[in-house]
Amino acid sequence: MSPNNSPTFEINKITFSYNNQIALKDVSLTVPQGERIAILGANGSGKSTLLKILDGLYFPQQGQVCAFGNELTEQFLQDETQAFNFRRRVGLVFQDPDVQLFSPTVWDEVTFAPLHLGLPRAEVIDRSEWAMDLLGITKLRDRAPHRLSGGEKKKVALASVLSLRPDVWLLDEPTAALDPRSQSRLLDFIGELRKEGKTIITATHDLDIVEEIADRVVMFCEEHEISGEGRPHDVLSDYARLVECNLIHEHRHKHDATEHVHHHLHPSSHEHRHEG
């Protein structure tokens, strides 16, 4: 396929609109193999669209995206061998699991990818049982995915990519609907993937997980452009930019006669408490 030293992704000035609705504007980004990137941005800033483009589901109207040195175009993915190689290496966990789940049972869903890869039956079973165990969904094995709760669906969607074990993980708000135990197991697992040299791109607006899941943060502003990037600690310390990108908001609170401003992490961590 491609020379080994090609970056995992090379995105060059892409613009994408849904009909007349702009979603990404002039976005450029290079993702070397083995890097862990967090894509931060408020609702509607374009994170999910970017991940779908990286997964070869949408194609930008302007600019180019290369994956492993090959330009990702509709034509490229119409070639069955190329498409198979690409799909084997890249896995997307959708933000909305309803879009992802299609099988009659959870077991069928989780075994789909490894079966499709043509792995030996014993390995398909091993991988699938392991993925379901990691997310604590073994007991949902025979249930219909579309009849599960939101959080359960998200776990099934995650497990169906875990069983594929791709080189490149595209995770769209992976912790959003998860209970604390599953969230913690997933974060541990993402830590293990790092040791294996996997490339992991996570879209999130949960600032609490950023330092744990990323080496680099790319921030989108509400105008669908990249507003800045940096190491997690530096980006998370840049309050002005976080406010500008609508990732934290300022609340005014009255305490007796005084008034002051708090920074709130948005929207998951409303830790701040008032006593009377």
Ligand SMILES: Nc1ncnc2c1ncn2[C@@H]1O[C@H](COP(=O)(O)OP(=O)(O)O)[C@@H](O)[C@H]1O
């Ligand atoms: N299927 C769609 N049709 C029309 N507009 C869409 C569609 N999906 C997303 N958008 C719009 O594109 C922009 C980017 O959306 P999205 O990539 O989902 O952002 P994020 O994941 O950061 O919340 C938003 O303005 C959103 O309303």
Ligand SMILES: [Mg+2]
């Ligand atoms: Mg999204």
